[in-house]
Amino acid sequence: MSEKPNTRPEQEGMEDDDSDILVTLTLDDDSEVECSILTIYECDGKDYIVLLPLDENGEENDEGEVFIYRYSEDGDGNPSLENIEDEDEYEAAAERFDELLDEAEWDALLEDD
Template sequence: MAEKATPVTPEEADDIRVTLDLDNGSVECKIITIFDADHKDYIALLPLDKNGNENESGEVYLYRYFEDEEGLPRIENIESDDEYEAAADRFDELLDDEMFDDI
């Protein structure tokens, strides 16, 4: 199942949200980053609570990211465990680099 992100204006770019329709209902997410791993693009989404605040558990969703024929952003599930592990490892590297840069 592919989810479709809503295009935003440049003024909204710092506060982009994606709504996912999951089996247990909808969840609004903030985009953390879009990154490359093994020549594919992925997106890291931070689920928000009912008040629009970041979750305290640190939970992050990873999806494959691409643009459709019309240039609109799209996401889809990562089906392979190996592909998911490669994306998760790369995301962890990005987090480590960011933490190191903050020191």
């Protein structure tokens, strides 16, 4: 479900697009990927952000691929994203995101009743 991208977080920028906040990731090969923010959540006392890559038309991709980063804000409220280097931490964060997806799907089913 989630993949660990090769990015340089220090090269990430955010821009406000009226209805959505988009994040531009600069990959190791210097290509850029626009992403929408799916969620920000807590796992084991740390915050994480899940980004959904958009296609060349700015539409959500159909591949089910997402990027997960450690998320924080500085004293001025500016966001900061960090690669998750520790494999155990990444697995825990990805597993928690999967749990959140399952909960959201269950909630959607209950609302349909």
